[in-house]
Amino acid sequence: MKMIIDGRGIYGIPGETILEAAKRAGISIPTLCHHPAFPGQGRCRLCLVEVNRKGVKRVVASCTYPLLEEGEEGEEMEVKTSTPEIEEIRKDIVMLLYKQAPASKLMQDLFRQYRCAENSLRENSGEKCILCNLCARACEEMGTGAISLVMRGTEKRLATPFDEASPDCIGCGACAAICPTGAIEMKDDKESQKRHIWHQHFDLVPCARCGELFATKKQLDFIARREGKSYETSYYCEACRKKHTAKTIADFRRRRE
Amino acid sequence: MGEDRIREMSIEKIIKKYPADRRYLLAMMQDIQKEFNFLPKESLGLMAGYVNLPQAKVYSMATFYKAFSLVPKGRYCIKVCDGTACHIKGSNILIDQIYQLLNIMPGETTWDGEFSLETVNCLGACAIAPVMLVNGKVYAKVTSGKLAEIITWYREANHE
Numbered sequence: 001m002k003m004i005i006d007g008r009g010i011y012g013i014p015g016e017t018i019l020e021a022a023k024r025a026g027i028s029i030p031t032l033c034h035h036p037a038f039p040g041q042g043r044c045r046l047c048l049v050e051v052n053r054k055g056v057k058r059v060v061a062s063c064t065y066p067l068l069e070e071g072e073e074g075e076e077m078e079v080k081t082s083t084p085e086i087e088e089i090r091k092d093i094v095m096l097l098y099k100q101a102p103a104s105k106l107m108q109d110l111f112r113q114y115r116c117a118e119n120s121l122r123e124n125s126g127e128k129c130i131l132c133n134l135c136a137r138a139c140e141e142m143g144t145g146a147i148s149l150v151m152r153g154t155e156k157r158l159a160t161p162f163d164e165a166s167p168d169c170i171g172c173g174a175c176a177a178i179c180p181t182g183a184i185e186m187k188d189d190k191e192s193q194k195r196h197i198w199h200q201h202f203d204l205v206p207c208a209r210c211g212e213l214f215a216t217k218k219q220l221d222f223i224a225r226r227e228g229k230s231y232e233t234s235y236y237c238e239a240c241r242k243k244h245t246a247k248t249i250a251d252f253r254r255r256r257e
Numbered sequence: 258m259g260e261d262r263i264r265e266m267s268i269e270k271i272i273k274k275y276p277a278d279r280r281y282l283l284a285m286m287q288d289i290q291k292e293f294n295f296l297p298k299e300s301l302g303l304m305a306g307y308v309n310l311p312q313a314k315v316y317s318m319a320t321f322y323k324a325f326s327l328v329p330k331g332r333y334c335i336k337v338c339d340g341t342a343c344h345i346k347g348s349n350i351l352i353d354q355i356y357q358l359l360n361i362m363p364g365e366t367t368w369d370g371e372f373s374l375e376t377v378n379c380l381g382a383c384a385i386a387p388v389m390l391v392n393g394k395v396y397a398k399v400t401s402g403k404l405a406e407i408i409t410w411y412r413e414a415n416h417e
Contacts, residue, residue: 136313145311150320161301161316162327168311 001067003077012067018079019047019062029062029081030090032097032180033132038141040064044132045093050086052078059086091116097130104128104181128183131156135175135184143226144168147175147198158183160198171195171202171216188213208234209244261299267292268300272307279308282318286325294330323377331366331373333411336390340379343387351387351404352376358408371412 003012005022012021017040022029032044040047040063049062054075062081080086095116098107102123107130135158136148146169150159160166176186176197186197188204195202195216202216214237224230236244271288275281282304289300296319305312319325335355339348352374356362359372366373382388385397389404396407 139313140311145313148311148313148317150317152321161312162298166313168313 001069001077003067003079005079006081012077014067014069016067017063018049018051018060018065018067021067022062022079022081027081031063032130033134034063035134035137035178038134038137041133041137044097044130046090048086048089048093050080050083052080059089090114095119096121100124101127101130101181101183104130104183106181128181129158129179130181130183131158132180133158134178134180138174138178142170142172142174144170144172144222146170163199165200166198169198169200170218170222171197171200172219172222173197205235207237207240209236209240212237214238264293264297265299265303268297268303272300272304277307277309279310279314282308282310282315283322286319286322290325294332294334295326295328298327323375329366329370331371333372333391334375335372336375336377336380337363338378338380338382338386338388338390339376340383340386342383343379346386348376348387350401351389351399354401354404355408358405372408 001012001014003010003021005018005025005027008025008027010021010025012018016024019029019031019034019040029047029049031047033041034044034047040061042061042064045061047062048059049065051058051060051065062079067077091114094107094110094114098104098111098116099121101107103126131149133149136145139145139147146166147158147160149156150161151157160169173186173195176182176184184197186195188195190213193204193206193213195204202218204213205215205217205220206212207214215235220235268289271292272285274288275285285304286296289296293300301315301319302312305315319327337343337348337351337355339352352363355374359367359374361367361372361374363374363376377390380388380390380395382395382397385395387399389396389399389407391407391411396403399407
C-alpha cells in the first residue's frame with residue numbers, strides 16, 4: 001500500500017510492519033525489544049509512531065502495526081516517526097525503563113541522550129534487565145524454551161522454572177547474546193572448560209581445528225538430535241567451519257584445473 | 258505405591274480430562290488448584306509434557322495468575338478483599354487483625370497449616386464491603402468483632 005513516512009512516499013508490502021517498511025526506506029525508529037529475527041513484540045513501546053489514516057491520528061507501536069492490503073480508494077496512510085508528542089512519550093518510556101534497570105549501561109546512556117530529568121521514582125537498584133523478553137524469544141526459537149517471564153507487576157522477571165537448573169537449557173548462550181542490556185550472566189571458564197549460566201554448569205567443547213571453546217556439549221547434542229544425526233566426534237567452530245569450507249572449494253577447483 | 262506416585266496419578270487424572278492442547282492449561286490449573294489447594298511442583302511438568310510445551314511456559318502462566326499458588330495453602334484459605342470499596346471500609350484493619358490473631362501476612366500460611374491469607378483486588382461485591390472469603394464462603398460487612406468470631410469458629414472445629 002502507498003504510504004508516507006516522514007514526508008517520503010513509500011510502498012509498504014502487505015504483511016510487513018511500519019517498522020520494517022521504514023527500515024527498508026532507511027528511516028530509523030528507535031527500538032529496544034525488537035530484533036529482526038522475530039516478529040515485533042510491542043513490549044518496550046519505544047517505537048511508537050503517529051499514524052494518520054483518513055484524518056484520524058493515532059499513536060501506535062510501529063513494530064506490531066501491520067500494513068494491510070490496499071486501503072480504500074485514494075487512502076494514503078501517513079506516518080510520522082517523530083513529533084513533539086512522540087518524543088515526549090519516548091522520553092517518559094526511557095525514564096521508566098531506566099528506573100527499572102538503572103544498572104544497565106544502555107539505559108544510562110539513553111537516559112542522558114533523551115535528556116530525562118531525575119525524579120523521586122524508586123529505582124530498581126542493581127537491575128540490568130528491562131524485561132524486553134528477547135532472551136525468552138531466542139530461547140524459544142532455539143527450540144529449548146528454558147526461560148520465561150515469571151510473576152507479574154513489579155515482581156516480574158526473567159527466570160527458569162523455580163529458579164532452578166532447567167533440564168531444557170542447553171547452555172547455548174543465545175539469551176545472553178541477544179540481551180540488549182547485558183543482564184544475563186554467563187561465564188566461560190577456560191581452565192575447567194565449563195560454562196556457567198542459569199544455575200548450572202555446562203561442559204564446553206573445543207573446536208577440533210583451533211581449540212577454541214565454542215559450544216557446550218549439550219548444545220551440540222541438541223543440534224545433532226534435531227538434525228537426526230548422531231553426535232560427531234569433531235566439531236569446528238564457526239570461523240574454522242568457514243575456513244574449512246573455503247578450503248574444500250579451493251581444493252576442488254585446483255584439482256579441476 | 259509411594260505417596261508421590263499416588264499424587265502424580267491423581268494429577269494425571271485431572272489433566273487427562275482435557276484434550277492435549279495448550280488452551281486447556283488454565284482449566285487444568287484451576288482443577289489442580291481446587292484439588293490440592295496449590296499447584297504441586299510436579300504438576301507443572303506433567304502439564305507441560307501433556308500439552309507439549311516447555312515447562313518454563315507453564316511456570317510463567319502459573320506465576321502470572323494470583324489465583325494459583327505454588328506453595329501449599331492452609332486448610333482454610335482466607336481471602337480479604339482489598340478493592341477500593343473494601344479498602345475504604347477498612348479491609349486493612351482486618352488484615353492487621355488477622356496478623357495479630359494468626360501471625361500471618363498476605364501470602365503466608367500459619368505454621369500448623371490451618372490458615373492462609375490472601376488479598377484479592379475485588380470480589381465484585383462492593384455493596385457489602387468489607388468482604389472476606391473463607392474457602393469460598395462469603396462474609397459480608399466484616400467488623401473486628403465478627404472477624405474474631407469467624408476465626409475462632411474455624412479454629413475450634415473441623416468445619417469445611
